[in-house]
Amino acid sequence: MWNRTKITTLLGIQYPIFLGPMGGGFSTASLLAAVSNAGGLGSYGAYTLSPAQILEAGLEIKALTTKPYNINLWVSDVDPDLKNYPQEKLAGIKKLYEPYFQELDIPMPELSGHITSKFEQQLEAVFEIRPAVLSFIFGIPSKEVLQECRRLNIKTIGAATTLQEALLLEEGGVDALVAAGFEAGGHRPSFLKPAADSLTGTFALIQQLSARISLPIIAAGGITNAKGIAAALCLGADAVQLGTAFLACEESNATAVHRDLLFSDAGAKTVLSKSLTGRMGRMIDNRIASQISNQTEVLPFPLQVQFMAPLKAAALAKGKTDLINFWSGQNTSGLKYRKAAELMAHLITETEVLCKSAG
Numbered sequence: 067m068w069n070r071t072k073i074t075t076l077l078g079i080q081y082p083i084f085l086g087p088m089g090g091g092f093s094t095a096s097l098l099a100a101v102s103n104a105g106g107l108g109s110y111g112a113y114t115l116s117p118a119q120i121l122e123a124g125l126e127i128k129a130l131t132t133k134p135y136n137i138n139l140w141v142s143d144v145d146p147d148l149k150n151y152p153q154e155k156l157a158g159i160k161k162l163y164e165p166y167f168q169e170l171d172i173p174m175p176e177l178s179g180h181i182t183s184k185f186e187q188q189l190e191a192v193f194e195i196r197p198a199v200l201s202f203i204f205g206i207p208s209k210e211v212l213q214e215c216r217r218l219n220i221k222t223i224g225a226a227t228t229l230q231e232a233l234l235l236e237e238g239g240v241d242a243l244v245a246a247g248f249e250a251g252g253h254r255p256s257f258l259k260p261a262a263d264s265l266t267g268t269f270a271l272i273q274q275l276s277a278r279i280s281l282p283i284i285a286a287g288g289i290t291n292a293k294g295i296a297a298a299l300c301l302g303a304d305a306v307q308l309g310t311a312f313l314a315c316e317e318s319n320a321t322a323v324h325r326d327l328l329f330s331d332a333g334a335k336t337v338l339s340k341s342l343t344g345r346m347g348r349m350i351d352n353r354i355a356s357q358i359s360n361q362t363e364v365l366p367f368p369l370q371v372q373f374m375a376p377l378k379a380a381a382l383a384k385g386k387t388d389l390i391n392f393w394s395g396q397n398t399s400g401l402k403y404r405k406a407a408e409l410m411a412h413l414i415t416e417t418e419v420l421c422k423s424a425g
Contacts, residue, residue: 080105086309087138247287276302292416344370
């Protein structure tokens with residue numbers, strides 16, 4: 067049976083289909099529940115949330131599903147070079163972006179580099195909730211954190227963009243790995259080398275990992291339909307993780323403009339850019355990403371996010387969609403479902419048909 071894999075056994079789920087954990091406010095309890103209740107693994111991206119907000123989300127999730135689900139955090143949620151960031155650099159980068167603020171007729175925000183990591187405090191909330199899974203990106207938690215997860219029977223899943231990262235995660239003692247190909251939407255979770263030097267494709271990465279790694283592997287990046295699921299499983303993945311296809315569903319917290327773009331011809335052209343957040347991520351092509359190259363220095367994460375937040379809000383209010391980072395994976399062809407339950411039902415049925423026909 068195609069749906070009986072190391073992952074489904076490990077997590078006690080029916081189908082090896084994961085909802086990509088969308089941070090930045092895109093996750094909702096209803097989207098998570100739609101996937102978990104259909105037999106997959108729903109996920110909630112919580113890296114921007116306070117501990118109190120995580121606890122609140124946990125209550126909302128538990129009101130909608132009794133099935134296993136995943137909470138996702140960022141091990142590294144503040145760039146190291148933000149500490150003591152030179153004021154002259156800050157002023158220069160603000161000057162670079164000034165024309166966009168002038169175009170929208172809004173003032174440039176006052177910024178402070180005094181931003182501290184939320185990760186340790188967020189973990190305390192996650193341990194109180196006790197989800198079936200804690201997934202994380204941008205590094206590996208300490209041995210003490212992983213030991214506490216095991217004590218609480220929380221399975222841990224790390225993300226790798228290269229074989230070297232996967233080997234380090236396996237050595238660290240995680241329970242499973244996400245093979246994050248460069249086709250995936252959102253931020254690139256590289257942590258050993260810069261994201262620009264860690265751009266292996268999903269299907270190549272699956273094969274590299276399956277040849278060397280004994281842990282269950284979850285394929286992520288460019289997979290939006292049953293054909294992608296079947297191909298990933300055939301190449302050695304134990305599960306798949308879909309982000310963009312679920313981001314396009316009404317249950318996500320993406321704006322209607324964002325969701326509509328994913329179904330449009332504009333969604334077919336994506337770029338990798340750090341120009342809007344400070345860390346490289348895949349988004350629908352936009353004017354800022356085109357004009358500010360990845361070789362241009364921008365503010366460290368998450369200061370760049372704070373800097374761009376008022377511009378993003380004003381651009382959305384004024385319909386200037388070419389100034390906004392609309393996250394998207396590289397493959398939006400064939401997207402047609404706007405309800406998560408309908409998408410899950412289609413994925414399960416069609417994958418079953420494909421796997422049976424393949425014999």
